[in-house]
Amino acid sequence: MTVSVDQIWGWLDEVPDPEIPVISVVDLGIVREVMLEGETVKVAVTPTYSGCPATSVISMDIETALRDRGIKDVKIETRIAPPWTTDWLSEKGRSRLEDYGIAPPQPAGGPEKCPHCGSRNVTRVSQFGSTPCKAHWRCTDCLEPFDYFKCI
Amino acid sequence: MTRDMAFFEFLCRMGDNTLVLGHRVSEWCGHAPVLEEDIALANTALDLIGQTQMWLGLAGEVEGEGRSADDLAMLRDAWDFRNVLLAEQPNGDFGQTMMRQYLFDQAHVLLLQKLAGSSDERVAGIAAKAVKEVAYHVERSRDTVIGLGDGTSESHRRMQAALDLLWPYAGEMFTDDEVSGIMAGEGIAPEPSSLRAAWDAAVQETMSEATLVIPDSDFAHAGGKTGFRHSEHLGHMLTQMQWLQRAYPGARW
16 A cells, blocks of 8 residues: 555544543654554654653554554654753644643743633642642632643 | 673663662552552552653563563562662661652762763653652651651651661662663763762751751662572562462463
8 A cells, every 4th residue: 555654644643642632642742753664664653751651551552543543664763862852832722732631831830821711820749649640739710729731 | 891781780770779668668558658649659659660661671671581671670589679778677666768769769869860961862851750759759758757856756766777787778779880881982871979969968957857867877688689698578569469460370360
């Protein structure tokens, strides 16, 4: 079969992150390169956090997605350098995170506003949240807790 | 000692520190004083175990005898471990755990910053990734040491006791030996002693803010990173960590 690199990027953009399913693995910025070598599709993946348990699931999901599209020979390469950074999150990913109730990362190091009510009166509960990539914050107006996707 | 032997030793030191401390911290899972701290400790442990996979994975590669990170973690006994004694000390109370974490994190972050410029690009890659995570670890452990040290009279008393207890284990992180000399000569890693001044300055500042007094003695226990003599605590920890592989050799998930 004939496929293009662009087509594969499109398919990968439909593979959801296992822990934050509103964004794709492409939005997350962990798919670094797609290479076609004959019949083989090579995908370079950069893990988010060293110990993130989602990493192996993500590789499996990518492989499954490509096999479902008829690609028989898939090679996933784990690439640790340069290290993953939240700067690699796509604009689409950032706005989807916010719609989902997770404040996207900001250069200032804290959320811009509460993803529930939009208030700027927010306070940090803990630098460590429900997954390695998130911190735990709270809105002092609507009083709701929320996750903040922390800068790294 | 050949370059590769020293390189393997160095990588085991890196990986065993993160493995042993990571396992220790994970012992808090479900037991921490408040939920947020429980989650923070579990996250820290997860980062450290993740870093272990990279360090010990590379150690196995350098050794070239086909041992994986899992083999090195689960199939060696205490005398083959190369972690510093500080990492294997028991958790004690929450304050003692956080004091141990801070003393380690502060040295860890300084070392990883240097390793990010290592002449070996694999080492540099692992360090550049790990240092981002460890920056969050040290921020939290430092804040907690200050919060508890400059807290109530009871929390202050406990933090001073933790510092007095753990201080003699800190010095081992900065001793040089043949392994570190070869690594420094190759530009792979700095001599540990070269990090001491920056660590001392940072720790002094933190302890001042925490209203804690650093013990007036430079005595340092040794024997962890050479494997010459671990404390009795490591063996007890390994019986927990490795029991499945000991009871069912070769068992797979």
